[in-house]
Amino acid sequence: MTAIVQRAGFLTSVQDLGRTGFRQFGVSTSGALDSFALRVANLLVGNDEGAAGLEITLGGLQLRFEHERIVAWCGGEFDVQIGSRALPPGHVAYLQAGDELKFGRAQIGCRCWLAISGGIDVPVILGSRSTDVRANFGGFEGRALRDGDQLSLREFRRSPTVTTAGISSWAGPHDWVSPAKQCPNLRFVRGVDWSRFDDVTIQQFTNHEFTVSSDSDRMGVRLDGPELKRQDETDLISEAVAPGTIQVPPSGKPILLLGDCQTIGGYQKIAHVITVDLGIAAQLRAGDRVCFSEVSLQDAHRLLMERERDLERFRIGLSLQRA
Amino acid sequence: MEIVPLGDSGLIVRVRERFEDAPGETLDEVLRVFQLLQRAVIPGVIELAPAYTSVGVFFDPIAILKSNGAADGVFDELATRIRSAIIPASKLHRRRRATRGPRLIEIPVCYDPEFGIDLDRVAEHTKLSEREIVDLHSTSEYRVACIGFVPGFTFLAGLPRNLATPRRDVPRKEIPPGSVGIGGAQTGIYPLRSPGGWNLIGRTPLKLFDATKDPPTLVSPGDRVRFRAITREEFESLKQ
Numbered sequence: 203m204t205a206i207v208q209r210a211g212f213l214t215s216v217q218d219l220g221r222t223g224f225r226q227f228g229v230s231t232s233g234a235l236d237s238f239a240l241r242v243a244n245l246l247v248g249n250d251e252g253a254a255g256l257e258i259t260l261g262g263l264q265l266r267f268e269h270e271r272i273v274a275w276c277g278g279e280f281d282v283q284i285g286s287r288a289l290p291p292g293h294v295a296y297l298q299a300g301d302e303l304k305f306g307r308a309q310i311g312c313r314c315w316l317a318i319s320g321g322i323d324v325p326v327i328l329g330s331r332s333t334d335v336r337a338n339f340g341g342f343e344g345r346a347l348r349d350g351d352q353l354s355l356r357e358f359r360r361s362p363t364v365t366t367a368g369i370s371s372w373a374g375p376h377d378w379v380s381p382a383k384q385c386p387n388l389r390f391v392r393g394v395d396w397s398r399f400d401d402v403t404i405q406q407f408t409n410h411e412f413t414v415s416s417d418s419d420r421m422g423v424r425l426d427g428p429e430l431k432r433q434d435e436t437d438l439i440s441e442a443v444a445p446g447t448i449q450v451p452p453s454g455k456p457i458l459l460l461g462d463c464q465t466i467g468g469y470q471k472i473a474h475v476i477t478v479d480l481g482i483a484a485q486l487r488a489g490d491r492v493c494f495s496e497v498s499l500q501d502a503h504r505l506l507m508e509r510e511r512d513l514e515r516f517r518i519g520l521s522l523q524r525a
Numbered sequence: 526m527e528i529v530p531l532g533d534s535g536l537i538v539r540v541r542e543r544f545e546d547a548p549g550e551t552l553d554e555v556l557r558v559f560q561l562l563q564r565a566v567i568p569g570v571i572e573l574a575p576a577y578t579s580v581g582v583f584f585d586p587i588a589i590l591k592s593n594g595a596a597d598g599v600f601d602e603l604a605t606r607i608r609s610a611i612i613p614a615s616k617l618h619r620r621r622r623a624t625r626g627p628r629l630i631e632i633p634v635c636y637d638p639e640f641g642i643d644l645d646r647v648a649e650h651t652k653l654s655e656r657e658i659v660d661l662h663s664t665s666e667y668r669v670a671c672i673g674f675v676p677g678f679t680f681l682a683g684l685p686r687n688l689a690t691p692r693r694d695v696p697r698k699e700i701p702p703g704s705v706g707i708g709g710a711q712t713g714i715y716p717l718r719s720p721g722g723w724n725l726i727g728r729t730p731l732k733l734f735d736a737t738k739d740p741p742t743l744v745s746p747g748d749r750v751r752f753r754a755i756t757r758e759e760f761e762s763l764k765q
Contacts, residue, residue, distance in 0.1 A: 225574035225581065226559075227734075227742045228673040327736050337676045337717055339736035394529045394537065439544050440671060440680075442574045442581025446532045466576045466673035474532030477586075502533035503586050503599045510587050 207351040211262025216341035218254040221330035232332040236481035239276035243317035246274035253321030254331035263305040272319035278311020278382040292379025294370040311382025312487035320358035382485040389497045393471035416488040420462035429454035443467040446475040476502040528604045541578045548682040556747040565610035576671040629749040635760040636727040643724035650690045663754040677716030677734025677742045684712045696722035730763040
């Protein structure tokens with residue numbers, strides 16, 4: 203049971219919800235940069251939320267399915283085609299053996315996540331099927347996909363509502379399946395070194411737009427904009443950092459860390475993007491503009507809890523529909 | 526001890542303010558806190574990451590909210606549980622004496638100029654001969670202060686002060702796995718092919734990181750480390 207990678211595209215990798223438990227050995231989280239989008243896509247095709255799917259960067263992926271499968275994707279604004287039919291985000295499609303699925307270039311955003319019923323069958327390494335593209339392990343042979351690769355797929359349970367129905371007329375909630383925005387506002391909580399920056403710098407951070415630099419990748423989004431001056435240039439002792447951390451190196455150009463970020467860092471931490479907005483951050487690509495606004499830690503937790511409750515309702519809705 | 530938030534799903538327990546003043550004692554205390562938190566199995570806590578003076582704690586806010594209800598208190602609730610799990614050292618004093626100290630791991634290193642491509646640079650900076658550098662480096666004992674940067678990168682404390690050499694101004698794009706380097710007042714080992722700015726003085730044939738093993742690293746935070754100088758022939762025969 204395989205899908206053949208006819209064209210791998212710019213950067214496509216196998217990812218699940220990431221690797222936990224090995225930070226003490228320097229192992230990054232990896233995983234889908236928008237883990238919520240992958241969870242939703244997996245639920246749509248009847249998978250466990252944590253099944254391994256594909257993270258597609260900037261498009262260009264073309265797959266041919268050797269066996270029937272149910273697929274759905276969430277993420278940036280991509281043109282996705284099954285043969286001549288369009289597959290919009292969050293819709294569920296039934297593919298027959300021989301069908302081809304093609305991702306065009308992203309109009310808005312940077313990445314999307316494809317879930318395939320059954321999930322992608324790669325070995326579990328250190329508790330996860332995610333590819334660590336920096337350290338070259340996990341996922342498909344520890345690397346991004348290449349033209350001609352054959353992806354093994356796991357068995358799936360056929361669901362009566364989606365089989366042979368082509369493409370569903372209904373879709374998941376718009377904000378979930380299509381989170382990319384033009385000039386998004388990312389909400390943050392204060393970082394541990396917030397007070398090391400003076401009022402002028404804080405104003406610059408919260409009142410100005412930043413532009414995404416071209417040397418951004420899965421480790422972090424590098425931002426150009428007003429220089430964030432640090433009051434003291436003391437090197438801090440390295441301590442834990444995490445996806446969402448915004449650190450300010452001596453250059454004064456902030457870096458927003460993403461899923462492949464290192465486990466520790468010594469730069470000053472001005473802020474942390476809240477978990478519910480990490481999926482929006484994962485859509486930033488070179489040249490995009492972005493701004494930041496502060497929320498309280500309590501609000502960050504409340505927003506996360508609300509989204510989780512909504513997902514729970516969505517999950518129940520789907521299971522009723524399939525029953 | 527200070528507990529500060531690291532975004533909405535993490536926090537940092539700062540055990541000590543400084544590291545260099547008393548590296549050994551600081552490491553012991555950080556690892557003691559790390560182990561106490563590991564044993565405490567606090568609901569919602571996913572994983573812990575010790576580093577130099579602190580322990581990073583990563584948690585699932587949803588799991589904590591579900592168990593306590595109110596959105597106001599995730600951080601405070603967790604901080605309280607962490608504080609109560611960290612028993613002051615004095616109460617454990619007698620039990621600690623009975624347990625063995627950190628393990629000692631010997632790492633063979635070939636200091637041939639072929640691998641130690643920055644030995645000349647270190648010699649120039651330290652005013653020591655290359656022979657003296659190798660002797661000093663391979664007869665000192667180190668402690669693993671932290672593993673990070675890339676999987677398995679081993680930061681070692683205990684470099685003799687006169688070996689300290691500033692990092693290279695322009696980092697190398699690619700450093701071979703196993704390279705042993707000096708970066709400022711620290712020494713360490715690059716486990717994987719990666720970029721890096723440390724001065725390379727040798728190479729170990731051992732694999733520092735192997736994703737197929739659990740634990741995936743040869744050494745763990747707190748371990749004692751000694752380097753044993755080996756010949757080029759021994760390097761080849763030990764190569765993994």
